[in-house]
Amino acid sequence: EMCIRDRSTVIFGAMALLFLIISACLVLFYQSNEEMFVVKPNAEQQILFIANDASDIQSALFKHIQSLQDSLGKTFQPQTQYNLPENYCLNGKDPKKLTIKQSTIEFAKGPCSPVVIVPGHQGTMLRAQVNCPVLRKERPDIFQACGWDQCEKGFFKNVPANEYTIWIPPLESPMNLFSPNEKNSICLGAFLQLHYQNTADPLIRFVDTPGIKTDWFGRTPETKSQGQCGFRPIQNMFPVSKIQPGPTSGFAQMISYLERLGYQKSYSMQAIPYDFRKTITTNDASKLIEQSIDYMYNLVGKKAVSYTHLTLPTIYSVQISVVAVSL
Secondary structure, X not given: OHHHHHHHHXXXXXHHHHHHHHHHHHHXXXXXXXXXXXXXXXXXXXXXXXXXXXXXXXXHHHHHXXXXXXXXXXXXXXXXXXXXXXXXXXXXXXHHHOOHHHHHHHHHHOOOOOEEEEXXXXXXXXXXXXXXXXXXXXXXXXXXXXXXXXXXXXXXXXXXXXXXXXEOOOOOOOOOOOOOOHHHHHXXXXXXXXXXXXXXXXXXXXXXXOOEEEEEOOOOOOOHXXXXXXXXXXXXXXXXXXXXXXXXXXXXXXXHHHHHHOOOEOOOEEEOOOOOOOOHHHOOHHHHHHXXXXXXXXXXXXXXXXXEEOOHHHHHOOOOOEEEEEO
């Protein structure tokens, strides 16, 4: 009798625990996107907004600004939810008429927080550099699949360019994602492929194919002048500029919205593009986030707000005061 009673108690306890876990999961998945989850992994408080799309993230931004207003004893009631005045974060002053120093001072005095934008998986444009002699020697199969036959330019010779955008590749690229030709798919796959090597340094644990060096758009020799401080590779990634399906537009709409409020790239908002093929511990995203937060805190004396898309592990690896997440 005693054994049966003990067994029943264990079974009942296990069922109760399972019920609590299921209930917690249901609350997490069905709770309104406008509600806030407060977590305190460290002494610093973090506020986490869970949202479905950019409009919900804008709502989160609006609520955060309102909370700052309330803490300062001010009131602000815009006509519509997102109709904040132009240059609101600069106290209404036009950044075009201010120096960088003056704009930074106005932002520091204003009601807004610095912003760090972190794209999700496949949300960064990737660019590959080609070392033709090495690639041709080490991987002639890839060289042939991409349609190349020589490394020296000349008539009737198919020579690779120095660099290619491999995510998302242009339509004229040998890595054309939409081509029915199987060789284009093989070429793209070879350029996106990573190779594992057993090393203590996580940043070189996954490497490209010999003859290929990949980084995000804006951090290669041919794209440095086009990177826009990291903002270009996280928006409008589709190769046809006038056609941008929702996911490929990335954070374009939000960046435009923040600029309207008076945010300035590199000074009051930072973008964190990264090589999404690598794991969180083997790319430098966490380090860049931390550096950006420290930089802007030293600049304006405020904690950063991070807007991200499905990159919570990366976010939680550093200390951020407010996080808005798009699912």
